Amino acid sequence: MELIEAIRARRSIRRFKADPVPAELVREVLDAANYAPSAKRGEQWRFTVLTSGAKEAFLKMFDAELDSFIEKNGAAAAGSAKNSCRIMGEAPVLVVVWNNGPYGWLTEEHSVAAAIQNMLLRAYDLGLGSLWVGDVYIAYEAIRGYFGKEWKLSGAVSLGYPDSVGASFKRKTVDQVAEFLS
């Protein structure tokens, strides 16, 4: 597959089939993450891969955290998080993504974001659907505590075989996002 095809055709997937994802494909996706550029060559990304009961147990905790967040702050404050929780339940694989950068630099987080983008593109290349889930931030401390991690939580990525793909939308043109000075 041409790189530009993956870049242009990859979409966030929010409906997944129940078919399991072979473990080798998950490893391929994570291997692509390892080739991302990283600040000071720090390779700050770390992953916790959840399937089956481990994923269910995690989502039970996350959903309970969401409910107590909504009770305190109202449903509007939770935005799309309940829907993201449903999607993470539907996709057979959930990868929790950590940033273990020791310095607290913003660039450490950028490294992890670059790794996530590699994951999404490789997933597409392998015929998998993916969703980058930032909504896990709502339970930032609870998730770190649940896994006993000192690392920063960067997000999560759902993986599975797509059941449907959302409508495409018009992207900005280069002239809308760039200025050229000479």
Ligand SMILES: Cc1cc2nc3c(=O)[nH]c(=O)nc-3n(C[C@H](O)[C@H](O)[C@H](O)COP(=O)(O)O)c2cc1C
């Ligand atoms: C940092 C980040 C966090 C995101 N978090 C969520 C999320 O929690 N739930 C969700 O449904 N989509 C999430 N998305 C997906 C975006 O909604 C999606 O990328 C955007 O609508 C553009 O659509 P596309 O990915 O199909 O190009 C996130 C994307 C990024 C980059």
